Amino acid sequence: MDASNGNVLGDEESQSISFGSSNKIQPITSTQKQVLDDEKKRYTSLTMAERLGLPDFFSLDVWRASVGELLGSAVLVFMLDTIVISTLESDVKMPNLIMSILIAITLTILILAVFPVSGGHISPVISFSSALVGLISMSRAIIYISAQCFGAILGALALKAVVSSTIEQRFSLGGCTITVITPGTNGPVTVGLEIAQAFWLEFVCTFALLFGSLWMAYDHRQSKKLGLITVMSIVGLLAGLLVFISTTVTAKKGYAGAGMNPARCFGAAIVRGGHLWNGHWIFWVGPGLACFAFYFYTKIIPPNHFHADGYKHDFLAIIEVLFQSEV
DSSP: OOOOTTTOOOOOOHHHHHOOOOOSOOOOHHHHHHHHHHHHHHHHTTOOHHHHHGGGOOOOHHHHHHHHHHHHHHHHHHHHHHHHHHHHOOSSSOOOHHHHHHHHHHHHHHHHHHHHOOSSOOOOHHHHHHHHHHHOHHHHHHHHHHHHHHHHHHHHHHHHHHHHHHHHHHTGOOOOOOEEOOTTTTTTTEEEHHHHHHHHEEEHHHHHHHIIIIIHSHHHHHHHHHOOOOOOHHHHHHHHHHHHHHHHHOOOTOOOOOOHHHHHHHHHHHHHOGGGGGTTTTTHHHHHHHHHHHHHHHHSSSSOOOOTTTTTTOOOHHHHHHHHOOO
16 A cells, blocks of 8 residues: 555555566465565554554645545535536436436546545545555544545535525535425425435445445455556446435435435535434444444455366366266
């Protein structure tokens, strides 16, 4: 991993350990295994302060990298919330689909833009899961998440400054909502999802994002094989797909879909307030637990890729051996 910015894809040295001299996924050789063992021994000798990354709090490079997270999150919130409002306000037949496609494109572009600066996290989910896995220190994650939350507030303020009060009230500033209050025949009516439904959608969608795309970024061998643009495009595509699924499968008015980015939800809640705080904890606890679930998953799976040893398990070959044994 790049020590200067916490890149998820890692640096060339760590990638060469996994790949050898080619760009094909290969099993780890004895020499490479020795290098990894030496690295493991070095890590076991670290102090608690070093493990937590406390020196990062005093590192100018880390704080400078967090500026990228701050500005990236501000632009992300402004653009995503604008997309949400504009697509829902339009007369297109499937606004959820258009919204999801635009979100996927926007997210991919922003990740690629911020990646050289800080690693392209722009979400507490990415920073926290990276810290759990060990790609960055927990101290760096705290700095990044703080910057992301502050950036989200700036993005929400920028959006508030350019939209009318009617749009702001109607769409809750594009924030994360579980329920809304609408006029009814017998007075105001609360519509939306149940707390349990919203929580599980947040948990499942966040875990699916980590499981389906980000592991390619965490795994140096796959990230090297696929390339930066491909990996980030897959991340953006899957995020957009999950937004579409979460907003379509429920078909509930008042539910804004899975957030999968607590900072984005936090920014709008700070600026707009009101009902955006209702169930706001779901957008933190759900993704947080999903990060822990993903971390435990990474500890269960084998460290090396499966490599087939020829075709000795071929089905027809097995049948042939059975007939020969009977004869």
